[in-house]
Amino acid sequence: MLFLFQGSYSIGWTPLLYLYPPEVMNYSIRANGMGVFQFALNATAYVTDTLTLIIVMTSNIRICLVSGQCLPFHSPLSPSAGKLI
Numbered sequence: 001m002l003f004l005f006q007g008s009y010s011i012g013w014t015p016l017l018y019l020y021p022p023e024v025m026n027y028s029i030r031a032n033g034m035g036v037f038q039f040a041l042n043a044t045a046y047v048t049d050t051l052t053l054i055i056v057m058t059s060n061i062r063i064c065l066v067s068g069q070c071l072p073f074h075s076p077l078s079p080s081a082g083k084l085i
Helices: 002-024 027-058
Strands: 061-066 069-074
Touching: 002 027
Parallel strands: none
Antiparallel strands: 061 069
């Protein structure tokens, strides 16, 4: 069910992400606005990916990728092993 939701969400959201901003900008600033928008989008993706890596490397949380989903779980060597979190 989650797979179907993610698929339909991305089919609906991805085109809107690139079609709506140029529609609301004036013609004279459309190219510059899309450049700034794309830069902000890529910078945000870089920061969140980098922070995720730093958090995983400095904590005892491990990430298991299952069908494209990140499932965090604690290491058996962690101080909270065996405790319900």
